[in-house]
Structures are given as structure tokens and as C-alpha cells.
Amino acid sequence: SDRPSEEEHEVVYVPRRRHKPGATVRCTYIEVPQVERSLGVVLSKPRWMWGCEMGANECGVTGGNEAVWTRMAGELDSEE
Numbered sequence: 001s002d003r004p005s006e007e008e009h010e011v012v013y014v015p016r017r018r019h020k021p022g023a024t025v026r027c028t029y030i031e032v033p034q035v036e037r038s039l040g041v042v043l044s045k046p047r048w049m050w051g052c053e054m055g056a057n058e059c060g061v062t063g064g065n066e067a068v069w070t071r072m073a074g075e076l077d078s079e080e
Contacts, residue, residue, distance in 0.1 A: 003046060007046055009045060009046055009047065010045055010047050011042065011044055012042070012045060012052070013040070013041070014040060014041050014043065016037070016038060016039050017037070017038050019034045019035065019036055019037070021036060028050075039057040039058050039059060040057065040058040041058070042055055042056055053065045
């Protein structure tokens with residue numbers, strides 16, 4: 001992640017859960033179907049932000065947010 005080095009992060013544990021069939025999850029812009037059983041996760045997030053920057057689930061699958069910089073801004077339909 002490209003967060004500032006002095007930014008405070010929280011480490012959050014979300015335990016595994018069972019969810020009712022047909023349940024949904026409300027995201028920022030959409031609502032998606034919820035799985036019936038979710039795994040426990042450990043997440044690292046800036047204190048002020050919803051969501052997370054990086055984390056791992058109980059099976060060891062990890063993920064993170066990484067900034068990608070390019071000189072080809074025109075291909076992204078933006079200005080340099």
C-alpha cells in the first residue's frame with residue numbers, strides 16, 4: 001500500500017460466520033449475495049477508513065492494495 005508512513009493503522013479480526021441463505025452484503029455502491037459461511041480474517045486498515053488495505057484469511061490467502069504508477073496516462077483516459 002502507498003499509505004503515509006505516519007498514518008495510524010488498526011489490526012482487526014473478523015471471526016468466521018454463518019449467514020442465512022439469501023442474505024446480502026451492502027457495499028459502497030452495490031449489494032451482493034452473501035455466502036452461507038465466511039472465513040475468519042485479520043485485516044489492516046487506516047483508522048479513518050472503511051474497508052482494509054491488506055489482510056489474510058484463516059486458510060492463509062492474502063490480499064492487499066498496491067498503487068500502480070504508469071507513464072501511459074493517455075491509455076487510462078486521464079491527464080498526466
